[in-house]
Amino acid sequence: MTRVLAVSSVFPPHRYRQSEITEALARFLPSGADTALLRRVHESVRVDSRHLALPLERYGPANDFGTTNAAFVAAALELGTRALELALAEGGLPAGELDLVMSTTVTGLATPSLEARIAGRSGLRPDVKRMPLFGLGCAAGAAGLGHLHDQLTGRPEDAAVLLSTELCSLTLQPADTSMANLVAGALFGDGAGALLAVGRDHPLYETGTGPTVVASRSRLYPGTEDLLGWDIGHWGFRMVLGRELPELVRLHVVEEVETFLAGHDLKPSDVDAWICHPGGPKILDVLAETLGLPDAALAASRGSLAEAGNLSSASVLHILGGIQAAGPPPPGSTGLMIAFGPGFASELVLLRW
Known part of the structure; x- marks a missing residue:
């Protein structure tokens, strides 16, 4: 078993109401663009406020990929360091006793990877094991916890951290009027999170009040590769976001949830705490409807979306x-x-708690 000892979340200092972001992005659109459509999209996603890596005035079409990626590395290093150190402090683990740090991001590129840059400044051992992940996108928070559990099952005396650092605003293409980019500009926020966990033979295992990891499952849905991801070029990261995603959740993911739970003699009604990535209000609505969940079940996910937007992999943390x-x-x-x-x-x- 794996025990979660602490979970931290940190955000950039630049926080804006959704209406402020809407008006700023409307000014960036090319002449003749449908600003009314942008405003409708921003109003529809049920986001009240978001944190951004940079002040609003520093966003705009003049920024190239090199500029935005340099900003990503600088801001991600600061946020990731804070998230890691906060989780270690809350869990009562000295930095030198951390055995593995798994880091994930899908919103910027860094080599050396972020956890390598953070290790020295946070006091991690030179022989700390590192596992950087890229490309899992919004799924990486849950996938990372599953992988962390696998590692700690094999090394039950170890302590490990999952670090998620996502600066989604730095991927925005301000002059792109595609629906995918308009939705991304309305939905995503910036932040970082860190989850500290230990294996069953670690001295701190019995002291924690966090949940234990029982099992995990990953699933690919063939023929859907073009529905979600990045189109990466000299412009940087351009959002690929298929309109079919809520229907995919309805047709496939709900069955996946039910069969996964059934394998542990559980039904959706037996779940006491739902930690659902807020991919958008439509995704949450479909899950609630098809799983027959009461309104309160996804309140934490809806609250996170309203408070901070979609934080990609950091949302579930x-x-x-x-x-x-x-x-x-x-x-x-x-x-x-x-x-x-x-x-x-x-x-x-x-x-399980």
Whole structure:
């Protein structure tokens, strides 16, 4: 078993109301573009505010890929360091006793990777194991926890961190009037999260109040590779976002959830805590409808979306941290973490308090 000891979330200092971001992006659109459509999209995604890596005035069509990626590295290094150190402090683990750091991002490029750059400044051992992940997108928070569990099952005396650093705003193409880019500009926010976990033989295993990881499952859906991801070129990262995604969730993911739970003698009604990636309000609505969930079941996901936007892989860490901070569920409670990403893929993690 794997025990979650702490979950941290940190954000850039630049926080804006959704209406402020809407008006700024409307000014960036080319002459003759449909600004009314942009405003309707921004109003429809149920986001109230977001944090951005840069002040609003620093975004615009003049920024090239090199400029934005340099900004990514600088901001991600600062946020990732804070998230890692906060999780270690909350979990009561000295930095020198961390055995593995797994880092994920899909919003910028860095070589050396972020966790390598953070290791020295945070006091990690020179022989700390590192596992950088790229390309899993929004699914990487749940997938990373599943992979962390696999590692700690094999090395149950170890302590490990999953670090997610996502600066989605730096991928925005301000002059792109495609629906995918308009939705991305309305939905995504910036932030970082870190999850500290230990194996069953670690001295801190019995001291934690966080959940244990019971099992995880990854699933690719063939023929859906072109529905979600990045189109990467000299312009940087351009969003690929198929309109079919909510229907894919309806047709395939719900069955995946039900069969995964059934393998552990559970039904959706047995799940006490839902940690669902807020890919957008339509995704959450489809999950609630098809799984027959009460309104309160996805309240934490909807609250995270409203408060900070879609944080890509960091969203599920933000949601889980919020659940823990509000007072962990009673012992014996069951949780399910769900996230979706490029592939098209789903990631499920079964938790128990």
